[in-house]
Amino acid sequence: MNPVTTVRVELDARGYDIHVGPGLLPRAGALMRPVLKLPRVIVVADQTVAALHLSTLQASLDAAGIAHEAIEVPAGEGSKDFRTLAWLIDELLALKLERSSTLVALGGGVIGDLAGFAAAVALRGVDFVQIPTSLLAQVDSSVGGKTAINVPRGKNLVGAFHQPRLVLADTDALKTLKRREMLAGYAEVAKYGVIGDAPFFAWLEAHGERVIQGDTQAQVHAVATSCRAKAKVVAADETEQGLRETLNFGHTFGHALEAETGFGDALLHGEAVGYGMVLATRLSVARGLCPAADLARVTRHLARIGLPTRFADLPQTPWSAGRLVQHMAHDKKVRDGKLRFVLTRGIGTAFTAGDVPTDAVTAMLDDAIAGRDAPAYA
Secondary structure: OOOOEEEEEOOHHHOEEEEEEOOOHHHHHHHHHHHOOOOEEEEEEEHHHHHHHHHHHHHHHHHOOOEEEEEEEOOOHHHOOHHHHHHHHHHHHHOOOOOOOEEEEEEOHHHHHHHHHHHHHHHHOOEEEEEEOOHHHHHHHOOOOEEEEEEOOEEEEEEEEOOOOEEEEEHHHHHHOOHHHHHHHHHHHHHHHHHHOHHHHHHHHHHHHHHHHOOHHHHHHHHHHHHHHHHHHHHHOOOOOOHHHHHHOOHHHHHHHHHHOOOOOOOOHHHHHHHHHHHHHHHHHHOOOOOHHHHHHHHHHHHHHOOOOOHHHOOOOOOOHHHHHHHHOOOOOOEOOEOOEEEEEEOOEEEEEOOOOHHHHHHHHHHHHHOOOOHHHO
């Protein structure tokens, strides 16, 4: 049985394949050769990932007759900024980047976003290939063409929609991740179940720990199912005019949590999104939209896996509901100055709401910060 699964993102002439499974990195050169305009690529990797995987990728490029250079970027969210973007583009131009060149993003979400945005704007746009090496990047940021950098006012507020030519999600790369990094990616996996696939969420309740522990079959199933769900949404709403907003379930709260902790290692993106999903579900219950029992299921599952589900699980910052709401005012879903939230009517059903009063959000956050139980815990 071939453990590699292929998911197609249907975007007419700009459609592309996502290959999911073990052993893809040693075959990367042969797999990407058919989508290259010229047999030459420039690899962008962070320094940590480069030490682990760059030599394997370079050997595969050599075997496929693809010329290559590499640029290493400091690891961490701090590299997703204008300063690093300007430096990266200058390095690309110094390597005589051409419009027929292809960039290869080798790394997690930071590298995928940064290199993808550089590909979108350098020479008014060049091709790029995503080789995501973290679980979070494999199931989320490498698929769908959203590229961006952070600015002081918020996360991912400057960017472009720029689809990759190919995505290679090698599940063997996940073996190098620490458990905390796997958990951060798992939050995005669970998201797909909550927003649109109740049977998948039930599967995760039964088998989620196998994904974290490194079971190849479970990982391929989880990653491919997640990519299939995202590909379907992207094909229907590429530039996030409506349906695609549901993929941001938990992110409005999560980005606010990240902003309050400085977008650093104190709170990883996936950890923030995991608790953000709990808060979004809690708000849905408070608005009378979602059964309290579903909030209990979401909270129980994420807590059992090891993700934060209470403010007490987060870095001990002097949390303020007012400050978190201020951060949310910079969310990309804001319309006509009004906050919009992705809420749920129950596991498997998400929608975007633009009629949530700010005081209702503040009251829910005040209760959560104080540790007061939501109705599902009564």
